[in-house]
Amino acid sequence: MARQTDRAAGMDMAMMRLRREDPRVVGSFRLHRRLGAGGMGVVYLGSDRRGQRVALKVIRPDLAEDQEFRFRFAREVSAARRIRGGCTARLVAADLDADRPWFATQYVPGPSLHDKVAEEGPLSAADVAAVGAALSEGLVAVHEAGVVHRDLKPSNILLSPKGPRIIDFGIAWATGASTLTHVGTAVGSPGFLAPEQVRGAAVTPATDVFSLGATLAYAATADSPFGHGSSEVMLYRVVHEEAHLNGVPDALAPLVRACLAKDPEERPSTLQLSLRLKEIAAREAQGIADVRPPAQRGEPDRPSGRLAEQYAEQRTQRRPQGAPGTPPPRTGGGPRSGSRPTPAPRNSTRSGSRPAPRSGAGRSSPRTTGTGRRPANPRLLRQRLFVFVVVTLLVALGIAAAQGCQGPARGLDDGGVRKDVRQEQSYEPWRGI
Numbered sequence: 001m002a003r004q005t006d007r008a009a010g011m012d013m014a015m016m017r018l019r020r021e022d023p024r025v026v027g028s029f030r031l032h033r034r035l036g037a038g039g040m041g042v043v044y045l046g047s048d049r050r051g052q053r054v055a056l057k058v059i060r061p062d063l064a065e066d067q068e069f070r071f072r073f074a075r076e077v078s079a080a081r082r083i084r085g086g087c088t089a090r091l092v093a094a095d096l097d098a099d100r101p102w103f104a105t106q107y108v109p110g111p112s113l114h115d116k117v118a119e120e121g122p123l124s125a126a127d128v129a130a131v132g133a134a135l136s137e138g139l140v141a142v143h144e145a146g147v148v149h150r151d152l153k154p155s156n157i158l159l160s161p162k163g164p165r166i167i168d169f170g171i172a173w174a175t176g177a178s179t180l181t182h183v184g185t186a187v188g189s190p191g192f193l194a195p196e197q198v199r200g201a202a203v204t205p206a207t208d209v210f211s212l213g214a215t216l217a218y219a220a221t222a223d224s225p226f227g228h229g230s231s232e233v234m235l236y237r238v239v240h241e242e243a244h245l246n247g248v249p250d251a252l253a254p255l256v257r258a259c260l261a262k263d264p265e266e267r268p269s270t271l272q273l274s275l276r277l278k279e280i281a282a283r284e285a286q287g288i289a290d291v292r293p294p295a296q297r298g299e300p301d302r303p304s305g306r307l308a309e310q311y312a313e314q315r316t317q318r319r320p321q322g323a324p325g326t327p328p329p330r331t332g333g334g335p336r337s338g339s340r341p342t343p344a345p346r347n348s349t350r351s352g353s354r355p356a357p358r359s360g361a362g363r364s365s366p367r368t369t370g371t372g373r374r375p376a377n378p379r380l381l382r383q384r385l386f387v388f389v390v391v392t393l394l395v396a397l398g399i400a401a402a403q404g405c406q407g408p409a410r411g412l413d414d415g416g417v418r419k420d421v422r423q424e425q426s427y428e429p430w431r432g433i
Contacts, residue, residue, distance in 0.1 A: 015045060026102055027095055029056055038168075041100075045107065053107040054092050055167070064100045077103055082145040087138025089158070089167045108165045113219060114154035122222045125249035129281035131157075132216045132252075134164050136273035139212065142166070143205040143270060150203055152211035153192040154218050190234035191224035195262050198235045206264035209273065213259025214243070221247040225260065251280050 015033035018024070022042070024031055029046035036043050041059045048054070063069045074096045080103075081091055094103035113131070117123065123131070135157065142149060149156075151168060158165045190198075194210035197203060217225040225243035226234055243260045245253050255276055261267050268276070 018044075023058070026056055026058060027093060027098075027104075029054060029093075029104060031056065041102075046104065052092075054104040055089065055107045056102060056104040057168075058100050058102045061100060070096070070101065073101055076147070079145055079147040083142055083147060084145070085138050085141030086162070087134050087164060087166055088142060089165050105167065108158040108160045108167065110158050110160040110165075112155050113157040113159060113164070113215070116159055117154065117219055117222050122247070123219045124284075125220070125251050126281055126284035128216055128220045128249070128252060129277045129284055131159075131164050131219060132212065133274055133277035133281055135166065135212060135215075136270045136277060138164075138166050139205070139208050139270040140274060143208070148203050148205060149208045149211070150197070151193075152208050152215060153189050154215055155189075157215065189224075190231050190238065191226045192218075193235070193238060194264070195239045196264060198239050204264055205270060206267045209259050209267045209270060210261075210264075212270075212273070213256050213267075216252065216259070217243065217245055217248055217256050220249060220252060220256075221245075223247075225256075249284075251284060255280070 015035060017033060018031060019034070022031065022034065022044070026044070026046065029048055031044040031046045033045045034042065035045050035055055038057075040063065041057055043055055043057045046054050046056045059069075059073070077091070077094045077096060083091070089105040089108055092104045092106060095101060111119075135152075139149070139152075149166065149168075152166070156166065156168050158167060192211050192214045194203075194207040196207060214225050217223075224234075225245060226237040226241070227244065228234075229237075239262070243257070245256060248256055255268070255273070258266070258268055259273070
């Protein structure tokens with residue numbers, strides 16, 4: 001609150017003091033300083049008896065003598081009373097029958113979009129989309145009230161602490177398109193006026209859409225989409241040349257280009273703009289904020305895509321299947337909860353085996369099969385198998401030799417032939433095998 005008060009005080013210091021010819025009181029409002037001057041008249045900072053501050057515009061004396069202008073002015077003020085919405089400066093009071101007609105709107109503290117960009121440079125894509133979404137939503141309320149702003153430009157958009165506000169809606173262009181024929185008397189900036197305004201054709205809500213597109217391009221690039229030059233040059237470019245959108249973020253460029261279509265029928269509506277810009281603002285803001293911190297130690301690194309399918313398949317294969325002792329399929333174990341995959345020690349696996357995950361306090365734990373048993377070391381298995389084969393062969397050879405020697409000795413003994421005692425004794429030890 002204090003910061004807003006300081007900002008408002010700083011703006012008051014930048015305001016111009018009242019001149020000798022300026023009035024001090026208009027209606028029930030006391031004037032304090034000048035806020036600026038335009039093609040229609042002078043804008044003052046005033047306040048009522050309750051202290052409510054307003055921006056009060058007093059019409060120029062020469063326009064006050066024009067009855068047609070008074071009629072259009074009264075029609076625009078009547079339409080402005082019907083506008084409801086938080087994105088516009090609310091009309092507080094007006095006097096259409098005064099010698100110099102005037103109207104007062106709610107005072108909006110904050111710099112204009114033009115001054116903001118001129119001092120600090122282009123806005124980010126997220127900020128441009130957010131401002132555009134609020135402005136297009138405000139234009140929906142303006143158009144529903146039967147009013148076309150006709151002079152939407154960066155200097156007519158105030159960036160208040162509560163969001164952007166549109167000022168001078170439907171009134172700054174009340175004199176009609178004929179003012180463009182005189183150099184220096186155009187109320188708005190030629191680079192932000194729609195082609196139909198330059199041609200003198202009918203003005204519709206699509207006219208404000210064109211001006212909003214040019215305003216968003218300025219906010220994103222700090223430059224007019226139609227360059228610089230005299231009023232005639234700028235108006236010619238608006239009607240016959242395409243806008244230059246170099247520097248406009250890719251997320252916004254297609255939508256801004258659609259707003260700047262020469263044909264009003266090809267431009268999006270304010271409601272479509274509001275919805276689309278809200279989506280872009282949310283996505284761009286999420287892209288800026290979506291900077292994930294590094295994963296903490298102990299968190300599992302979950303796979304994605306095709307790796308996720310392999311991860312699920314490996315978890316299924318680890319479950320107990322078949323009879324006990326059935327060797328599990330030779331697949332690498334996926335990462336377990338609370339651990340990270342690390343290479344296994346060199347002396348525990350051969351080439352083709354996969355690293356075992358760590359568990360506990362950094363110590364490698366042996367992998368388990370589907371039955372809960374640890375798989376045997378391949379080298380140990382080969383050694384045991386070799387010993388088993390050698391022993392088996394020696395036993396088989398010994399049995400065969402023993403049986404071959406005993407057969408002939410018994411046959412000769414039955415026939416009367418003397419048994420060879422030394423041969424029988426030499427093979428005696430094998431009989432117990």
